Amino acid sequence: DAGVIQSPRHEVTEMGQEVTLRCKPISGHDYLFWYRQTMMRGLELLIYFNNNVPIDDSGMPEDRFSAKMPNASFSTLKIQPSEPRDSAVYFCASSSEGTETQYFGPGTRLLVL
């Protein structure tokens, strides 16, 4: 299996622009997680899905952030409008029912100027 796939790997954008991050979970996994990692706050869970349904989005920082999972093999995290404080590494992870091991993607390094 190719593992969790994220795109793009790096994104540089200007403040106010819309940013869309993409994730393809491991085939057969029914849980998908979006995390954000910064030096100041470490790794934080933003939202997670079970069978494509958002279960807990309490970690989403503001209304500027939204996430969707239209099918079992694809999810997006959108920031609109982006701000410099959104600069971070965004990770996607997936796991399967009955196991707690989460498999992480390589992350998307976002820089908002």
Add this chain to the structure above:
Amino acid sequence: KQEVTQIPAALSVPEGENLVLNCSFTDSAIYNLQWFRQDPGKGLTSLLLIQSSQREQTSGRLNASLDKSSGRSTLYIAASQPGDSATYLCAVYTSGTYKYIFGTGTRLKVLA
């Protein structure tokens, strides 16, 4: 609210040393605890997972222990190698949620 702390934040040791990384958590009602490794610019790799009913788990040169009552876990690395250089994170899965709360990590450097 669960809080996870890792000490030290950074550690530098000569090759061959045995070392211990520490993780503490404030809420002992955990379901499990997991240790991850993160290489620069990469994602996280799971190293060991300890269920709340277990005291320790071993994988090769790695041994993780769990003391739920005191809110502590340690990751022991035997005979460290330069290839062990990475950031090590512990994550706690609190009962009643499906969330891992991560510590801020220990950045390990093993000198050749």
